[in-house]
Amino acid sequence: MVFFHKNIEYNFPSSLSEFTLGQRIAFDNMYSDQIKELQESVFKKDENGEDIEADEIDVMLMTIAIASMNFSFFSGIPLQEVQDEISVDDVLNVYYACFHQINEQQESLELESEFVWNDEIWNLEAPELSYESKITFNELITSKQIVKQMSEVSASNWQGLLFLCAIYLKKENEVFNEAWMQENSERVQLMKSLPMDIALHVAFFLQSSMTSYMKTFQSLKAVELAKDPI
Structure with missing residues (x-):
């Protein structure tokens, strides 16, 4: 306008x-x-x-x-x-x-996982968990941190969303690099220019994925307890 x-x-x-x-x-x-x-x-x-x-x-x-x-x-x-x-x-x-x-x-946003930004295709890669997964202690720690991050986003912590975008929004064949998580990394600076419609898709997509992730984790836990009750 x-x-x-x-x-x-x-x-x-x-x-x-x-x-x-x-x-x-x-x-x-x-x-x-x-x-x-x-x-x-x-x-x-x-x-x-x-x-x-x-x-x-x-x-x-x-x-x-x-x-x-x-x-x-x-x-x-x-x-x-x-x-x-x-x-x-x-x-x-x-x-x-x-x-x-x-x-x-x-x-009224509808969930999407693929976007065109800066003339390139970017994809959302959510946390994955299946019944065949072998969960390690480090993975559990990571999932706890993801849950914490998601709660921060739901509380309008836009700085937290900035880092989530840096982690989960990737170009084809990109592999996560821990250097992305530095406060002033090139990756984080790039994500500051991310249009808000894509940024919100990242937040909503990860919230949806995290809900599914934790439900699956609880199911896995129940199955393991049934096999080998304490």
């Missing part, structure tokens, strides 16, 4: 493919604490842990504040300037036309 301010053209993303995982991480680093504080101040609970009905004006003000943060981040216009010089209607129009639409798109 195009928006003009002081005769300068600004372009806002209107789909998941138009902004990157690196931008998502940067936005969270800049604003996630403020947004969390806003949400906690508006959506409160009583002494029994039940939701208290939020004040409509407070909800509206929170929405405008979050919309302004999105507007500022993706335009590069300082937040104070957005709040002082750009009308609320303009800010909300951009927010609902772009970022709100992106959130809805995120909810």
